[in-house]
Amino acid sequence: MQNTTHYHQLLSLEVFPPKKEDEFESAYEVLNQMAQLHPAFISVTYGAGGSRSKKTIDIASYIQNNLHIPALAHMTCVGSKKEELLAVYGELKKANVTKVLALRGDRPKTMSDAQYESRDFAHASDMIAFLKENTDLQIAGACYPEKHPESFSLEADLQYLKLKQDMGAEFFISQMFFDNDYFYAFRDRALQKGITLPIHAGIMPITSSRQLGTTVTLSGSSIPKALADLFAKYGEEPEDMKKAGIDYCIRQILDLKQIGVDGIHLYSMNRPRTTAEIAEAIR
Numbered sequence: 001m002q003n004t005t006h007y008h009q010l011l012s013l014e015v016f017p018p019k020k021e022d023e024f025e026s027a028y029e030v031l032n033q034m035a036q037l038h039p040a041f042i043s044v045t046y047g048a049g050g051s052r053s054k055k056t057i058d059i060a061s062y063i064q065n066n067l068h069i070p071a072l073a074h075m076t077c078v079g080s081k082k083e084e085l086l087a088v089y090g091e092l093k094k095a096n097v098t099k100v101l102a103l104r105g106d107r108p109k110t111m112s113d114a115q116y117e118s119r120d121f122a123h124a125s126d127m128i129a130f131l132k133e134n135t136d137l138q139i140a141g142a143c144y145p146e147k148h149p150e151s152f153s154l155e156a157d158l159q160y161l162k163l164k165q166d167m168g169a170e171f172f173i174s175q176m177f178f179d180n181d182y183f184y185a186f187r188d189r190a191l192q193k194g195i196t197l198p199i200h201a202g203i204m205p206i207t208s209s210r211q212l213g214t215t216v217t218l219s220g221s222s223i224p225k226a227l228a229d230l231f232a233k234y235g236e237e238p239e240d241m242k243k244a245g246i247d248y249c250i251r252q253i254l255d256l257k258q259i260g261v262d263g264i265h266l267y268s269m270n271r272p273r274t275t276a277e278i279a280e281a282i283r
């Protein structure tokens, strides 16, 4: 068993499971390297329709049982029936995984209107209430410093976040953001709403211009001028862009650390070297 005093108390990591069966060995190798950083926990993403749950559980199991690091399995509910969630719970229990990030997920393209209208869980808070009543899982929820893209106001979004707390969530992990001021303002407003649970800041290092066009755009997070300037300066120079992106990420985390943050959840993109560089710099 790993000595918990060596844990990087501030830092947790997010990884995604391999897409193909023959990629598991290299995924385990990546995780072995991540384990050297002694994160407080490692979370594993989940496919929206529940389609990839087995891969999520296999990777979470490896983290929990082979690396002896607490695993947090993401679970989505938009395409799942109650009994399917309970079946996933059964698998998690067998794998010794006791923590989940309970998410609504996004509507899969294959889901018909009729299926969507008759879904068992409309919102993540419904799933949290269900899991709280029917399982012994420790449950986390997602939050959005710049509001969820579907929400018409941060105020409404916070109201539903409070519901996740009331239904039994134990902590929150935020969507990525690149401007800490959004996070600080969000925390203040959350506290005013009576949201007292720890909020872990979701941070993603941006190491290429391609990443900006995909992940970041999808997240809806805004790009502050300081980061946009880096792209203007280094966007055509992959090595320089990578270095500048990692440096930006480290400065962002050090600022959060100085002001005080419950945790840093690093979207690792399964990149052990970049992750190690950041973990060492913020220790």
Ligand code: FAD
Binding pocket: 044, 045, 046, 047, 048, 074, 075, 076, 101, 102, 103, 104, 105, 106, 122, 123, 124, 125, 142, 143, 148, 149, 150, 151, 156, 157, 160, 163, 173, 174, 175, 176, 202
């Ligand atoms: P909810 O909390 O249900 O919120 C969704 C929207 O509904 C918001 O606009 C909210 O304001 C509104 N709402 C909530 N409750 C109510 C209510 N009672 N009445 C009316 N409106 C309401 N997706 C994946 O598919 N797999 C993953 O592994 C994954 N990991 C993620 C990890 C993190 C840290 C984050 C921040 C997101 C992740 N996502 C993942 C994306 C997530 O599934 C989407 O952002 C999804 O659109 C919303 O999920 P949620 O749990 O926040 O939903």
